Amino acid sequence: MKLTVVGTGYVGLVTGACFAEMGNDVLCVDVDEAKIKGLRRGELPIFEPGLKEIVARNVAAERLHFSTDIKEGVRFGTIQFIAVGTPPDEDGSADMRHVLAAARSIGQHMTDYKLVVNKSTVPVGTADAVREAIAQGQAARGVKVPYCVVSNPEFLKEGAAVEDFMRPDRIIVGADDERAVHLMQALYAPFQRNRDKLLIMDVRSAELTKYAANAMLATRISFMNELALLAEKLGADVDEVRRGIGSDPRISHHFLYAGCGYGGSCFPKDVKALLHSAEGVGEPLHVLHAVERANERQKQVLVDRIVERFGENLHGRRFALWGLAFKPDTDDLREAPSRVVIGKLLERGASVTAYDPAAMAEARRVFDGIERLDFASSANGALEGADALIIVTEWKAFRSPDFERMHALLRQPVIFDGRNLFDPLRMSEAGFEYVPIGRRTAPAVAAADLTRRAA
Ligand SMILES: NC(=O)c1ccc[n+]([C@@H]2O[C@H](COP(=O)([O-])OP(=O)(O)OC[C@H]3O[C@@H](n4cnc5c(N)ncnc54)[C@H](O)[C@@H]3O)[C@@H](O)[C@H]2O)c1
16 A cells, blocks of 8 residues: 655654555655654654664665655545644643645645555544545645545554554544545555454544543553552552562553653643543543643652752752663653653752763753753763662663672662662662662661561
């Protein structure tokens, strides 16, 4: 099939590359000239495991092409994916400017039947608005060419995007047109050889499903984060509680890890957009409001603990920070908790030396010109002479470090662990003052251990 993907970011590039991998002819279009020039030179704008190889292979096979020419894009594919950004507007609603601009372009340039597939995360009712924008584009030219708009929200996870796209759990298609459904079935057939993963539903339900999924996941995280703070007050260990409840198949183990808050380009904005939509129709989502509030508080937890330990005034203190990306295996810093932690520490006069295995270039761009923030070229390099280490992202490379070396490098052996990477007892035995989230720390653990040994 001939496909055009409008918007070549995390979703658009992965979508384009994976469809090309299955033998389709794909043209990825973007308004960002630098991005397209880079892609034509073989440079990827994002870090995503496995993506570079797929892009290179399919460019070489001449199945994957890049362009900034939207007219060329519209003419190329029978199926037109819209995968542009939907960032939060000032009031929290999803900003639909890019989606509607893409739709208008399709209306302005199409000369034959198009199936327009919305992959961006968009509020319920957007398919109608896209349909209308295309109709306007055609009306301006005085033409009437057939087309259909369907919703196909994307569920890939950054860091595992290629794997998720190639082996999806489910493929949601919101459509009310038979021809469109047949095309979508044919397009996705290679991704579901062992079982049917296509869930076909009405367009509005498909649009809402995407927000519902992200809102549910954010809810689990905020619930565990609140439980972690409660566990500390009650002398319990949230990690034991996690194992205890996760083994119930009705609950499952996924997304039950307490930490220093969720971030990224999706959860915060999608929670906001869903809250906004719900308010708009007079059906407020009380649970989701609490989820958002809990997350705002959780992003402050690490800094609160640092202030408890080192005092309000952090002038003259230097902290090492491991992990800048909002989660491992990505270089995405959008809404990352590290940004809150760094901002608050700098505000209080501290200096920060940060390290991330993949996000250094992106961090240099995001934090350009910020004083008292510098970057180390290795995890241990950040520790030298620091008053404490703060762990913000759970990269695999941080999970089994050389504790002796860390102890020697740090000025004070203090670790604030926002991702609960280590065993509190082991940390205490290694001579660290270890501050995890919701876990029983050294004295409490030691007492429990003695009781166990005595028994
Ligand atoms: N990132 C994720 O993990 C993820 C997962 C599922 C769904 N989504 C959703 O997918 C959508 C895209 O997200 P993303 O992370 O890929 O965004 P992104 O910011 O990485 O990429 C969007 C791209 O669209 C381009 N663009 C904007 N307007 C355009 C236009 N009129 N024509 C052509 N290109 C245009 C931008 O230049 C940019 O390159 C969003 O709605 C997001 O919520 C994202």
